[in-house]
Amino acid sequence: MEYEAVIGLEVHAQMLTKTKLFCSCSASFGDDPNANTCPICLGFPGVLPKLNRQAVEYAIRTGLALGCRINGKSVFSRKNYFYPDLPKGYQISQYDLPLCSGGNLKARVLGDDGRVAYEKEVRITRIHMEEDAGKSLHEASRDIRSSLIDLNRACTPLMEIVSEPDIRSAREASAYLKELRQVLLYLGVCDGNMEEGSLRCDANVSLRPKGSEKLGTRTETKNVNSFRFLERAIEYEIRRQEMILSTGGTIVQETRLFDANTGETRSMRSKEEAHDYRYFPEPDLLPLVVSEAQISDISARLPELPEAKRQRFISDYSLSDYDAGILSSDKVLASFFEKTAKLCGDAKVAANWIQTEVLCEVKDVETELPKAKVTPETLAALITLIQKGTISGKIAKDVFGDMWTSGKEPEEIVKSKGLVQVSDEGELAKVIDNVIAANAKQVEQYKGGKQSVFGFFVGAVMKATQGKANPAVVNRLLKEKLG
Amino acid sequence: MGADLCHLSIGELGALLREKKVSASEVLEAHLKRVETLDPKVGAFLHVNAEQAMAQARHAQELLDGGRGVTALTGIPVGIKDVIVMDGTPSTAASRILSAFKGTYDATVVRKLHAAGAVCFGKLNMDEFAMGSSTENSSVKKTLNPWDLDCVPGGSSGGSAAAVAAGFCPVSIGSDTGGSIRQPAAFCGVVGLKPTYGRVSRFGVIAFASSLDQLGPFARTVADAAHLLEFMSGFDDLDSTSVDRPVPNYAAAADRGVKGLRLGVPKEYFIDGMDAEVEAAVRGALAELEKQGAKLVEVSLPHTKYAVATYYIVATAEASSNLARYDGVRFGHRAKDPKDIFDLYVRSRGEGFGPEVKRRIMLGTFCLSSGYYDAYYRKAQQLRWLIRQDFLEAFKTCDAIVSPVTPTAAFRFGEKAADPIQMYLSDIFTISCNLAGLPGVSVPCGFTSKSLPVGLQVLARHFAEETLVQVGGAYERATDWHKRRPAL
Ligand SMILES: [Zn+2]
Numbered sequence: 001m002e003y004e005a006v007i008g009l010e011v012h013a014q015m016l017t018k019t020k021l022f023c024s025c026s027a028s029f030g031d032d033p034n035a036n037t038c039p040i041c042l043g044f045p046g047v048l049p050k051l052n053r054q055a056v057e058y059a060i061r062t063g064l065a066l067g068c069r070i071n072g073k074s075v076f077s078r079k080n081y082f083y084p085d086l087p088k089g090y091q092i093s094q095y096d097l098p099l100c101s102g103g104n105l106k107a108r109v110l111g112d113d114g115r116v117a118y119e120k121e122v123r124i125t126r127i128h129m130e131e132d133a134g135k136s137l138h139e140a141s142r143d144i145r146s147s148l149i150d151l152n153r154a155c156t157p158l159m160e161i162v163s164e165p166d167i168r169s170a171r172e173a174s175a176y177l178k179e180l181r182q183v184l185l186y187l188g189v190c191d192g193n194m195e196e197g198s199l200r201c202d203a204n205v206s207l208r209p210k211g212s213e214k215l216g217t218r219t220e221t222k223n224v225n226s227f228r229f230l231e232r233a234i235e236y237e238i239r240r241q242e243m244i245l246s247t248g249g250t251i252v253q254e255t256r257l258f259d260a261n262t263g264e265t266r267s268m269r270s271k272e273e274a275h276d277y278r279y280f281p282e283p284d285l286l287p288l289v290v291s292e293a294q295i296s297d298i299s300a301r302l303p304e305l306p307e308a309k310r311q312r313f314i315s316d317y318s319l320s321d322y323d324a325g326i327l328s329s330d331k332v333l334a335s336f337f338e339k340t341a342k343l344c345g346d347a348k349v350a351a352n353w354i355q356t357e358v359l360c361e362v363k364d365v366e367t368e369l370p371k372a373k374v375t376p377e378t379l380a381a382l383i384t385l386i387q388k389g390t391i392s393g394k395i396a397k398d399v400f401g402d403m404w405t406s407g408k409e410p411e412e413i414v415k416s417k418g419l420v421q422v423s424d425e426g427e428l429a430k431v432i433d434n435v436i437a438a439n440a441k442q443v444e445q446y447k448g449g450k451q452s453v454f455g456f457f458v459g460a461v462m463k464a465t466q467g468k469a470n471p472a473v474v475n476r477l478l479k480e481k482l483g
Numbered sequence: 484m485g486a487d488l489c490h491l492s493i494g495e496l497g498a499l500l501r502e503k504k505v506s507a508s509e510v511l512e513a514h515l516k517r518v519e520t521l522d523p524k525v526g527a528f529l530h531v532n533a534e535q536a537m538a539q540a541r542h543a544q545e546l547l548d549g550g551r552g553v554t555a556l557t558g559i560p561v562g563i564k565d566v567i568v569m570d571g572t573p574s575t576a577a578s579r580i581l582s583a584f585k586g587t588y589d590a591t592v593v594r595k596l597h598a599a600g601a602v603c604f605g606k607l608n609m610d611e612f613a614m615g616s617s618t619e620n621s622s623v624k625k626t627l628n629p630w631d632l633d634c635v636p637g638g639s640s641g642g643s644a645a646a647v648a649a650g651f652c653p654v655s656i657g658s659d660t661g662g663s664i665r666q667p668a669a670f671c672g673v674v675g676l677k678p679t680y681g682r683v684s685r686f687g688v689i690a691f692a693s694s695l696d697q698l699g700p701f702a703r704t705v706a707d708a709a710h711l712l713e714f715m716s717g718f719d720d721l722d723s724t725s726v727d728r729p730v731p732n733y734a735a736a737a738d739r740g741v742k743g744l745r746l747g748v749p750k751e752y753f754i755d756g757m758d759a760e761v762e763a764a765v766r767g768a769l770a771e772l773e774k775q776g777a778k779l780v781e782v783s784l785p786h787t788k789y790a791v792a793t794y795y796i797v798a799t800a801e802a803s804s805n806l807a808r809y810d811g812v813r814f815g816h817r818a819k820d821p822k823d824i825f826d827l828y829v830r831s832r833g834e835g836f837g838p839e840v841k842r843r844i845m846l847g848t849f850c851l852s853s854g855y856y857d858a859y860y861r862k863a864q865q866l867r868w869l870i871r872q873d874f875l876e877a878f879k880t881c882d883a884i885v886s887p888v889t890p891t892a893a894f895r896f897g898e899k900a901a902d903p904i905q906m907y908l909s910d911i912f913t914i915s916c917n918l919a920g921l922p923g924v925s926v927p928c929g930f931t932s933k934s935l936p937v938g939l940q941v942l943a944r945h946f947a948e949e950t951l952v953q954v955g956g957a958y959e960r961a962t963d964w965h966k967r968r969p970a971l
Contacts, residue, residue, distance in 0.1 A: 089807020
């Protein structure tokens with residue numbers, strides 16, 4: 001039998017607020033353990049939560065960007081479970097009345113050639129807010145086994161973005177997650193750092209006979225923290241379930257963990273021992289009420305999103321769908337491109353330069369590009385030098401290399417290295433005469449009809465001028481002289 | 484002057500302080516001395532922070548000497564229920580699991596009292612985590628009723644009520660989740676006021692049932708309670724459930740009289756099995772109020788019979804969650820040599836919590852668990868709404884509701900301890916008020932033949948604490964029950 005995978009993702013995004021969800025402690029990452037704590041996030045006796053309004057705004061912003069309905073009234077609930085790094089013994093989350101409901105996201109799924117094969121629309125079930133838990137560190141190296149707890153992360157604000165089970169393959173899942181991550185970055189609500197855990201993903205996977213409407217038993221693979229792991233975890237889970245089903249077995253509903261070392265998922269806990277979270281409305285917080293005016297205010301301040309930007313790049317700059325897709329894939333890159341294009345006046349040339357030279361140099365656009373020594377201003381200046389005929393395209397590539405390492409202005413490099421293009425006909429005619437005189441054999445071949453030898457002469461002239469000759473002038477003069 | 488200072492109202496004490504007839508330190512010392520000599524009999528205090536209190540008294544004296552920033556509370560000693568967190572002071576909610584815990588911050592109400600120049604001088608005994616009606620559930624010690632040392636002081640704020648009755652402090656603070664201020668006030672013959680939910684910040688109050696808990700004053704007179712309430716009340720940015728509306732001068736309402744006021748007498752509150760002497764005392768009080776020009780009208784609160792059941796579902800559900808943080812990982816008590824984390828939780832909590840707390844955690848956990856939520860918790864929330872509606876309906880025809888506080892006067896130790904249901908039923912008249920979020924007060928209205936105090940309960944509309952003060956003040960002026968002192 002042929003099976004079809006049914007996949008839904010639950011994405012936890014840490015919101016980029018300065019302070020935590022229910023207290024005024026810093027929400028920054030990487031500080032000394034327990035440095036960012038107070039009686040409230042430590043869950044001390046007597047304390048009460050106070051909602052961070054910035055986090056509410058970020059969650060609404062995300063909801064609006066994903067086409068969700070923003071619920072005028074939502075409710076915080078307590079999710080009760082014991083865990084050493086959960087200070088209060090419950091997590092304040094949203095349950096039956098979340099802040100955002102419904103919505104959708106269009107993901108661009110790549111084919112084997114790395115190009116966009118098709119677009120996939122994934123519906124969003126809900127977005128709700130919740131606080132994070134702390135972190136346990138287990139020390140096995142000491143004589144006594146001990147566990148240490150860092151509560152810096154406790155009470156930091158998360159959004160949980162839950163998709164409908166619309167995803168059908170590992171590739172679609174990672175395309176969805178990539179697109180979602182981009183949207184969050186564009187909105188400035190999450191730093192998207194998967195390694196540090198600011199963006200985490202749980203994958204619900206089930207299989208059903210192709211054509212069937214009924215959902216199969218699902219497993220949930222927890223806390224996958226990279227696109228590659230997500231694809232591998234889902235692929236493994238599909239294969240595993242397929243094997244069980246095709247040999248007549250049944251899938252056990254359970255929570256699984258992905259092991260990046262083996263590429264396998266393994267059981268964490270089964271449904272039998274699953275938690276009964278005993279949700280009930282948080283009595284220490286009033287229902288969260290947001291007004292229409294607040295929503296429309298946030299809506300009016302929404303930035304342009306990746307999809308809209310891509311469309312605009314196609315229409316405004318006549319870029320190909322492929323080029324527009326790459327250049328809009330990141331907020332920093334997109335603005336680098338737009339600035340360069342505006343300054344040099346030729347979007348296509350700017351797009352080419354960025355995609356070939358700039359992207360060649362940076363591995364991680366988000367982190368490296370803002371720090372690069374080449375800026376839109378200097379890159380546009382370089383392109384202008386080509387447009388004016390001051391340097392050739394070939395020389396420009398060398399100049400770019402110099403700019404990238406030294407951070408110097410292109411004019412300065414061209415001047416100091418004497419790279420200005422030679423367009424003077426008299427000067428070039430002399431060089432051409434010398435080349436023709438020194439290569440009688442090739443002249444004969446050319447005159448005998450072997451057109452391909454022409455390139456040899458161009459190359460020889462370039463060599464003689466150290467690449468500084470204006471190729472257009474060289475071409476014309478060579479044609480005249482060779483007859 | 485000495486011992487005489489310990490039986491004055493804060494109005495009288497404040498006058499002496501402002502006229503420099505006595506210093507704040509002398510006032511504090513007199514009370515400390517009385518606690519030292521007589522509290523071994525009563526057992527009201529869990530902890531006396533004499534040194535911190537002396538510093539506060541000196542500060543209060545500076546204010547008095549400077550004549551600036553002086554309030555009705557400047558230099559007045561205030562006892563604090565141990566459920567309230569005070570910086571650097573043991574704050575244990577009378578529980579073994581918190582026996583080593585010292586506050587690391589001040590509750591909002593403590594901050595407000597300090598700001599008014601009050602001297603917070605000790606922590607008062609209570610039922611563990613405020614769960615109980617007799618203070619027999621304290622994990623530390625018994626508090627005895629100053630009127631009869633064989634009787635309970637009521638609960639859960641038994642220490643706060645007994646301390647005021649015994650002359651250890653002129654006023655104190657308690658918390659009321661289902662009657663825990665009004666019932667011990669009635670048992671100890673003092674005034675106890677439970678404000679509207681949201682009137683006083685709960686920040687720094689060790690939570691029992693978050694949607695029901697509210698702090699309030701104990702005092703010897705209605706006016707004193709009103710004064711203290713004024714300083715405790717008001718919006719607090721740290722408590723999302725506190726309400727932002729102006730705080731009136733409550734004490735001013737004490738002299739208004741009750742002429743023309745319509746007082747509702749709920750027919751469901753005068754039940755069979757009620758102690759005849761209690762009923763007689765309350766009926767006598769109603770007659771007195773009528774004599775002063777109030778009009779008695781019969782009202783009905785038809786869902787009263789569901790109140791106790793509703794309360795024990797809502798309160799225990801919230802408590803089961805609120806008490807989850809005491810897991811042996813922090814706050815002192817941890818079981819020795821746990822095998823694993825589960826063992827650590829189970830044994831630490833097993834050792835740390837007393838039987839009543841365990842009973843309520845289990846009840847609450849059950850009511851919230853999947854499969855039972857709809858049958859219990861959701862039903863209780865619906866009933867809660869109906870009970871509230873009963874009151875809103877009744878307040879269309881009356882300005883306040885008057886009733887007994889309890890069906891009986893203070894009972895003897897152990898009398899009800901073995902039967903939790905009997906104990907729960909003793910809160911039958913006080914519980915509905917918390918479910919509806921209303922304010923209520925208990926004022927002394929007589930004594931039984933065994934010389935045990937009886938209390939009159941007055942309930943009013945949301946944020947109508949002034950009405951409570953008005954009715955209580957009028958009754959108090961006409962009687963002298965509040966002037967009697969227990970012989971210790
Ligand atoms: Zn904090």
